[in-house]
Amino acid sequence: MSIAKIIRCTLATLVIGISVSGHAADAPTVTPVKVDENSFRCIRKMTPVRHFYVDNLLGNTAGTLAAANAPKGAIYPAGSVVQLVPGEAMVKREAGFSPATGDWEFFELNVDEKGTKIGKRGFADVNNQFGGNCFACHVPARDPWDFICESGRGCEPIPIDHKMTGAVQRSDPRCGEPVLESGDMVALWKIKTIRFIGKTKAWINSFR
Numbered sequence: 208m209s210i211a212k213i214i215r216c217t218l219a220t221l222v223i224g225i226s227v228s229g230h231a232a233d234a235p236t237v238t239p240v241k242v243d244e245n246s247f248r249c250i251r252k253m254t255p256v257r258h259f260y261v262d263n264l265l266g267n268t269a270g271t272l273a274a275a276n277a278p279k280g281a282i283y284p285a286g287s288v289v290q291l292v293p294g295e296a297m298v299k300r301e302a303g304f305s306p307a308t309g310d311w312e313f314f315e316l317n318v319d320e321k322g323t324k325i326g327k328r329g330f331a332d333v334n335n336q337f338g339g340n341c342f343a344c345h346v347p348a349r350d351p352w353d354f355i356c357e358s359g360r361g362c363e364p365i366p367i368d369h370k371m372t373g374a375v376q377r378s379d380p381r382c383g384e385p386v387l388e389s390g391d392m393v394a395l396w397k398i399k400t401i402r403f404i405g406k407t408k409a410w411i412n413s414f415r
């Protein structure tokens with residue numbers, strides 16, 4: 208190899224080396240959001256926001272709360288967990304993980320005294336126990352509410368009011384004994400009836 212070639216080679220190696228290390232230093236570090244059954248807990252141990260609860264699997268509950276309380280809406284930070292009832296959850300995955308769903312992963316959970324089991328999980332393909340698609344119902348609230356429906360944000364309403372969701376929260380079996388308020392027994396009974404009707408409808412639809 209001629210001296211000129213050796214010098215060229217060395218320079219090239221140096222340049223590549225510098226650009227590779229420079230690139231590594233600039234690359235944003237994306238902390239993975241690992242979600243398994245241990246990511247979920249007694250709903251009342253999470254942080255209450257109005258009528259629902261939030262958590263953050265990366266320890267950024269302050270960021271999640273700031274988004275939930277932003278008067279004009281905001282994008283929730285990675286790691287956010289949002290739950291209205293113990294059996295359903297939305298978890299914000301790492302940025303860019305699922306652009307179509309705003310990086311939200313949808314979960315259907317089975318809970319009992321022993322803890323949480325993940326029934327279903329996924330992105331635009333998860334349906335609730337009545338055959339309703341989580342994503343399709345939540346997407347009207349995409350902008351500026353980052354898919355969080357609450358009330359008056361364009362989502363198709365659910366037949367369950369906040370008295371009923373409160374009663375379900377107060378009787379989450381993972382929290383120990385239920386701490387019911389007056390009227391909760393009636394609310395729980397109404398939910399059971401609605402569930403029964405909803406499941407029967409879904410069952411009938413499955414034959415169509």
Ligand code: HEC
Pocket residue numbers: 258259289290291295296297313314315333334335336339340341342344345354355356357358362363364365368369
């Ligand atoms: C029929 C439409 C519909 C379907 C299907 C649906 N949701 Fe919702 N969801 C709503 C509405 C409306 C609210 C707000 C209810 C309220 O607070 O009054 C809501 C509330 C929530 C909340 C509390 C935060 C918020 O958006 O207000 C979570 C979390 C949630 N749903 C998750 C899910 C998951 C997970 C699924 C699927 C397993 C699902 N939802 C399916 C309409 C739906």
